[in-house]
Amino acid sequence: MITDSRTAQALHYLFEWAALVTGLLVYRSVRRKKRESWLTTPGAFPAIVGALLGAAVGNKLAFWIDSPQLLSSQAAGWGMLLAGQSIVGGLLGGWLGVETGKRWAGVRVRTGDDYVLPILSGIVMGRIGCFLAGLNDGTYGLPTDLPWGVDFGDGMPRHPTQLYEIFVASVAMGTWPWWKAAFAHTPGLAFRVMMLAYLLWRVGVDLLKPVSYAYAWGLSGIQWICIFGSVMIGIGLVRDFRRA
Numbered sequence: 456m457i458t459d460s461r462t463a464q465a466l467h468y469l470f471e472w473a474a475l476v477t478g479l480l481v482y483r484s485v486r487r488k489k490r491e492s493w494l495t496t497p498g499a500f501p502a503i504v505g506a507l508l509g510a511a512v513g514n515k516l517a518f519w520i521d522s523p524q525l526l527s528s529q530a531a532g533w534g535m536l537l538a539g540q541s542i543v544g545g546l547l548g549g550w551l552g553v554e555t556g557k558r559w560a561g562v563r564v565r566t567g568d569d570y571v572l573p574i575l576s577g578i579v580m581g582r583i584g585c586f587l588a589g590l591n592d593g594t595y596g597l598p599t600d601l602p603w604g605v606d607f608g609d610g611m612p613r614h615p616t617q618l619y620e621i622f623v624a625s626v627a628m629g630t631w632p633w634w635k636a637a638f639a640h641t642p643g644l645a646f647r648v649m650m651l652a653y654l655l656w657r658v659g660v661d662l663l664k665p666v667s668y669a670y671a672w673g674l675s676g677i678q679w680i681c682i683f684g685s686v687m688i689g690i691g692l693v694r695d696f697r698r699a
Contacts, residue, residue, distance in 0.1 A: 517548075582618075596613045658685070
């Protein structure tokens, strides 16, 4: 496990970019299998631009909401504030960005299903970097006596929550053909189910992580963002089922 903070930060950045590149390559492959261009199809380019910009803004906002004490801390410089990341914020911000780009381009067709595999593959790649960064990343778990606890450098076995997420995302990728077929009757439904499942998963798995700043009921800012996002997605799903 890497204990040097600079090395860990550099490695984490490397895997962040690797996650982004992996997601784009998988997205390109998905579109090519459908015999559709990933850039020249009407609305595709604005959607990608919106996804990147929305994810960039969303992951910072979610990080600041999760750790508001850093905004007023004298010890926290701009480097620390800008280095913070949040997958949850990136996903929700990217989703909003895609919808904004599509609306600007006049596209009303739901295309979210094409993003499922790119998102899951990006999560796997990104969490590998989180795991290798250890205590320098902030995604490690609470101390545990379970036999698979991992010592991240402080001499205390902890929940390898990064590995938990890699496992869950890998299972979702492996079973994608089955649940994609199950929701194929409604375009975009598989994507929204995936997003709902991931947000609920994060509410649960983050109970195994230290809380940077506790909000109501001792939950973190990320957990409350996930709860709010889950409610909004759930309302949308209920509305769609009623229309159907």
